[in-house]
Amino acid sequence: MIGFMRGQVRALLLLYRDVKPAIRERRRARRDDVISHLIEEGYRDMEILSECLTYGAAGMITTREFITMAGWHLLEQPTLRQRFLDTDEAGRIAILEEILRLEPVVGLLHRTLGDEGDIVGIDVRAANADEEAFGGCPHQIDPDRQLGDRVGRAGMAFGDGEHRCPGAQVALLESAIFLDQLLRVPGLRMSTEPKMGWNALIAGYELRGLRLECGGE
Structure with a gap:
């Protein structure tokens, strides 16, 4: 009960300190963002708060997993790690x-098509390994990969x-x-590789148990 009440207090603080001021600002001047869209759709303040919490939680979870995965790759590949450290912000991203193309956190997307409401599943991993879109050796990490205009x-x-x-x-x-x-x-190295689990809801990975050490040699 105490934990529940603390959660409610935090949600109310978020509502009055952050969400409501953002709603007031966007009622005066719409922007190209989620809150402006929700206002246009007639959402109430508490409903907008719920959406903000959902976006925040989803973003936190997926970014956490990706940071672990990206760190794993960079720690295992000294050349790529050094390139990451030597380049500028655009190069690091x-x-x-x-x-992320090679290791998408969310592996399956569902979309509704047409008036009939047909639902299709998009295999993100398969799409991201399409040689026609991403060129040869799509399962290798190549920051210099040449892409067409229509492919991010x-x-x-x-x-x-x-x-x-x-x-x-x-997130990036x-x-x-x-x-x-x-x-x-200095001396940062991976002492224990993470164990990979699977989240069936998002068809995505979960990484746990990565251990790092620093100092020494």
Whole structure:
């Protein structure tokens, strides 16, 4: 009960400190964002809060898994790690997008088509390994991969169109900043590889137990 009440207090603080001011601002001047869209759809403040919490939780969980996966690749590949540290922000994000293309956190997307409401499943991993879209050796990490105009560097890992993940750039920037700082720790190395689990709901991986050491040699 105490934990439940604490959660309710935190939600109310988020509502009054962050969500309501954002709603007031967007009622005065609409923007190209989720809250403006929800206002247009007639959502009430508490409903908008619920959407914000959902987006926040989903973004936190998927970004956490991706940071672990990207860190795993960078720690295992010294050349790629050094390139990540030597390049600029745009270069680091390009490397992370290529890792995400190969290792999408969400592996299956469902979309509703047409007036009949037919639901189709999109295999993100298969789409992201399509040689016609991504060129030869699609299962290798290649930050210099040449792509066409219609293909994003991360492929379908963030979805696409009007349902593309609204937090994509935030997730990439968070990951780039965190990993840039982490990988500069002197003597950083992986002592225990993570164990990979599976989340059937999103057809995505869960990584647990990664252990790092630093110092020494």
